[in-house]
């Protein structure tokens with residue numbers, strides 16, 4: 001019963017097979033292999049973006065940080081939500097890769113910025129002339145960090161604010177597939193058609209061993225990314241093995257079926273947990289993760305029963321009815337039996 005993270009699950013067998021197939025003989029390194037070219041063509045096709053440039057890296061932090069470094073100068077600040085992964089969970093890598101750029105926090109409800117706050121924070125940030133940081137890119141996370149999915153209208157409203165100030169927009173799509181299937185839209189609708197300039201297109205959380213693609217819809221940024229990725233030590237020599245993973249992911253809609261399964265797993269889990277008296281979700285799970293407040297007694301049964309997940313509050317002490325916050329994530333691989341076992345323990 002493993003609900004700690006979608007990073008904790010296995011690599012999809014089809015992806016492992018693709019890596020094994022890529023191990024046949026020789027291929028030019030550093031992205032000059034044929035599979036890397038095919039991945040670029042496939043992503044262009046899927047995103048209906050014939051000029052897009054695609055770059056592979058092995059971590060989401062590298063994808064976000066190097067992409068943002070290309071969109072902002074060191075004397076600029078990137079606008080993001082108060083719970084953004086780039087702010088809270090990347091050990092200041094965005095600041096590091098930008099050469100000292102800053103992040104400016106935009107308040108959020110649970111995990112989504114709203115256009116009003118974004119506009120007023122951006123407006124304020126540009127008022128100190130040479131003394132203050134200059135306005136840089138806006139970064140939005142989709143699926144957002146606490147499990148909500150921005151609707152296309154919500155994304156459009158945020159992008160429109162950025163464009164009022166002529167700022168580029170980055171999408172942290174570590175769970176891009178999960179958001180896409182939740183909304184039932186096309187990749188183009190959830191990216192460049194809104195005015196988004198660059199996407200960190202996640203793969204690792206959805207069945208890959210470790211590959212994310214950075215997609216620039218303006219090819220002018222591509223060479224800079226190449227240089228920053230190399231200088232930042234994220235250019236893989238045996239890039240064919242990254243490309244093989246991404247190619248398998250995009251073939252036969254594997255990325256979409258895996259994301260749909262992960263979301264369905266979360267829906268099953270959430271439905272079961274709703275039966276627990278007092279149970280609350282920070283926000284309704286729309287994709288594959290939820291922050292759930294469950295009674296201490298339920299957590300005690302789960303922990304004793306061997307369930308693995310993140311518990312944010314102290315288990316010991318207090319009343320058995322106290323609600324303790326936990327983070328639960330499903331990936332594509334979780335079985336119905338595991339989910340039902342978790343629910344049975346939680347409901348007692």
Ligand SMILES: Cc1ncc(COP(=O)(O)O)c(C=O)c1O
Nearest residue numbers: 059060061062085141145172174
């Ligand atoms: C919203 C979000 N962005 C990016 C990442 C990528 O992080 P990592 O560098 O661990 O691959 C994660 C992973 O937890 C995430 O949840």
